[in-house]
């Protein structure tokens with residue numbers, strides 16, 4: 001027989017738990033909505049726009065309108081960035097090694113350029129490894145999970161040039177077998193996972209297993225264990241890397257002196273965010289994401305620019321002082337700028353005023369170098385003297401490529417179609433990220449609202465919700481600067497062909 005009072009009790013308890021959970025969720029939602037994301041400072045934005053308009057003038061001069069859509073590649077930017085990156089760390093650490101993460105931009109000339117700066121290459125597949133070898137790289141680290149036998153074979157055949165950063169015990173065993181077939185000894189490191197829970201768990205082994213890994217490596221004839229790698233992504237500050245360096249220090253302390261002596265390098269990975277920070281559309285902020293997740297009908301103030309009727313009305317404005325005629329981008333000064341304030345004209349597209357842009361701030365590479373080096377000295381070099389290696393990708397290549405597209409069809413004053421689709425960047429980046437779109441055919445330091453789309457048969461083919469310029473007309477050339485990281489590598493042959501790359505000296 002069912003005990004009714006017990007059943008009632010259980011049901012009541014479950015109800016209480018779910019009510020508590022709902023309340024906790026509501027509080028979390030409220031906390032996110034109550035937070036504010038920093039607005040992108042005018043000065044930073046105008047500086048960026050002005051500098052790139054100057055470049056835009058040279059671009060017009062060099063390529064005219066002949067080859068759009070295209071990526072413009074500036075090798076000079078790579079050289080400059082690579083030199084700075086090396087210098088700031090070399091100044092502070094006794095022995096260093098630098099490896100450009102090819103995945104961040106796999107245009108071969110990017111890697112070719114970085115090789116001339118004394119960098120090695122960090123590759124994550126057999127295809128990348130083959131490219132690196134074809135480019136003449138002789139100092140390569142091969143990292144990444146699930147390396148195939150064929151990929152390992154290429155590394156083994158080139159064992160004088162390649163260090164394999166092993167991802168698991170299974171991979172070490174597989175590498176031993178393959179290396180035995182070629183009779184070649186491999187220099188290896190092991191990747192330690194920085195987050196034992198969640199999606200990042202798939203990378204490397206837990207730090208608690210390091211001693212076991214080293215012990216096991218000694219049993220293998222063709223494995224020469226030499227180092228440790230870790231990597232964390234999207235670091236706006238060095239805090240997470242420093243936290244792991246401290247954990248690594250404790251892990252090293254637990255090894256035997258002989259094991260510590262085996263460690264010739266520690267590779268602290270990439271993930272250094274460029275100093276300008278992450279620029280966001282309203283929909284890319286935590287608040288915007290939350291509003292969109294809650295659904296537009298619940299959120300009349302939703303800031304998703306894809307739904308213009310729901311836009312927060314924007315005021316007309318202060319930027320009028322930056323009239324196009326007074327603002328020749330080549331002569332004007334950012335001092336003239338005034339703040340972007342949300343405004344109230346209520347017109348999407350026709351007003352000369354954009355919705356707000358946001359900033360997730362980052363840190364200078366000098367600060368990264370200073371703080372990381374000091375953490376390395378305190379936690380690693382106090383126990384072992386070894387080479388410290390770096391695998392920067394985004395920081396090196398972000399500013400080295402720009403996308404140039406042409407206006408094909410001005411459908412309305414507030415909507416244009418361009419000849420380039422976002423297959424050139426491979427993801428719906430600009431629905432959440434903000435990058436100023438510069439009308440280099442009609443430059444002006446005025447931002448005007450206009451939906452700038454590509455020509456793919458999808459409504460998500462969006463470049464942005466505004467442009468900088470006097471006006472916009474069919475045939476105008478638009479520049480989307482700073483698209484060198486995780487765009488070219490992610491390009492897709494989807495509907496339209498992948499654009500060509502034009503070197504721009």
Ligand SMILES: Cc1ncc(COP(=O)(O)O)c(C=O)c1O
Nearest residue numbers: 101231270271272391392393394
């Ligand atoms: C192992 C490893 N190293 C380096 C990088 C480069 O990171 P970033 O381009 O953020 O510097 C990545 C990126 O995913 C990576 O997975």
